[in-house]
Amino acid sequence: MEKKTSLFQQILRFGVVGGGAFVIDYGIMVFLTEVVGINYLLSSAISFTVSVIFNYILSVKWVFNVTGERSQKQDFAVFIVLSIIGLGINSLVMWIGVTKFGINYMITKIGATAIVMVYNFITRKVFLENGK
Structure with a gap:
């Protein structure tokens, strides 16, 4: 039987x-924007996507109590859908902050x-634990 990680441990x-x-x-966003010269919204989307892969691997292996009731492909698909929504939120906040409020993109x-x-x-x- 796998040991469950407590909520406190998960948050940490x-x-x-x-x-x-x-x-x-x-780091990738600043590099792509400042060094490569890519628009901040595109560089933010690219960097976000790269970080999602890193985040997925460690979240499933180390953070959340993923039970294995779904296949890894199903878990990854759920993670990707949630991440795409997160990317949308990220891009919206970036656009509002920079374009509407004039706050530096960094x-x-x-x-x-x-x-x-x-x-x-x-x-x-909610969606990764317990195969929901």
Whole structure:
């Protein structure tokens, strides 16, 4: 029988994984925008997508109590759908922050990440655990 991870442990682990994903996401976004010259919305979407793969692997293996009632392909599909919604939230917050409020994209990304992080934890907890 697998040992269940407590909610407190999950939150801590999610924070560690999320921190790593943020470094990947933010670093790639800034690199693509500042060095390569890609528009901030496109570079943000690309960096977000790369960080999702990192996040998926560690979330399933280390953070959440994924029971294996679904196949890995099904779990990944659920994760991708949730992540696409998260990408939509991220892009919307980026667009509103930068275009409507004139906030620098690097600062806006921090707020967008915080919002999406809460969304990610709640939805992944609900939909990944227990094969729901």
